Amino acid sequence: DGGITQSPKYLFRKEGQNVTLSCEQNLNHDAMYWYRQDPGQGLRLIYYSQIVNDFQKGDIAEGYSVSREKKESFPLTVTSAQKNPTAFYLCASNSDYRAYNQPQHFGDGTRLSIL
C-alpha cells in the first residue's frame, strides 16, 4: 500500500539539542509538507517542497530546517533555536503542488516532547 511513513512516533529532546524527524513517501508525489499541530490551534505550515532540492518556508519556519535530496524523503530538523518544540508534527504530500483542488495525504505523525 502506498503511503507516508513518519518516524519515530515519539521523540524526546534535551535542551540545546537538535532532533530530526523522518518522513518517507512511496506515493510518487512531487510536493511534500510539514505541519505543526498544537491543541486547539489546528495545523500550521512549517516548510514545503514542490520538487527535489527546492523548498520554501511556511508560516512558522523559525527554528526549523529541512532538506529534500530525494523525491521520497523530506526530513525535518527541530533546532535548539526552536524554544517551544513540544507539539505533534505531521508530514503530508500532494501529487501536484499547483493543484489547489487536490487533497493532501498525511502520515501518522511524530509527537515531540522536551525532557
Added chain:
Amino acid sequence: GDSVTQMEGPVTLSEEAFLTINCTYTATGYPSLFWYVQYPGEGLQLLLKATKADDKGSNKGFEATYRKETTSFHLEKGSVQVSDSAVYFCALGTVNSGGYQKVTFGTGTKLQVIP
C-alpha cells in the same frame, strides 16, 4: 487572508443522533473545500471534498455542500456511531502568490459519540 472557522467542541451526541458541524470560510477566488478526520494518535484522513459551488461531497454517510452564497461547508451525518468519535477539520485549498497549493485548516471540532 484566507481563514476557516469551525464550531467549538467538544460535541457530544448519543449513538444514532444527527450530526452537524458548522464550517464557514473566508477566501479570495474560488477555493476547494475539504473535511478531514483525525483519530487519536493518528494523522489526518480525507473524509470528503468539493471543488466548486453547489458541489456535494459525500463519504461513509457524511455529506457537505459547498455554499458560495453563505461561504459555508457544514458537515452532516444522519446517524452517528461510536466509531465516528474523532476530531474533524474543515480546510480550504487555494494557490499562494508563488503558484503553490496552500491549505488553510480550521481549529478542529472534537466529536464524542456515546452508546
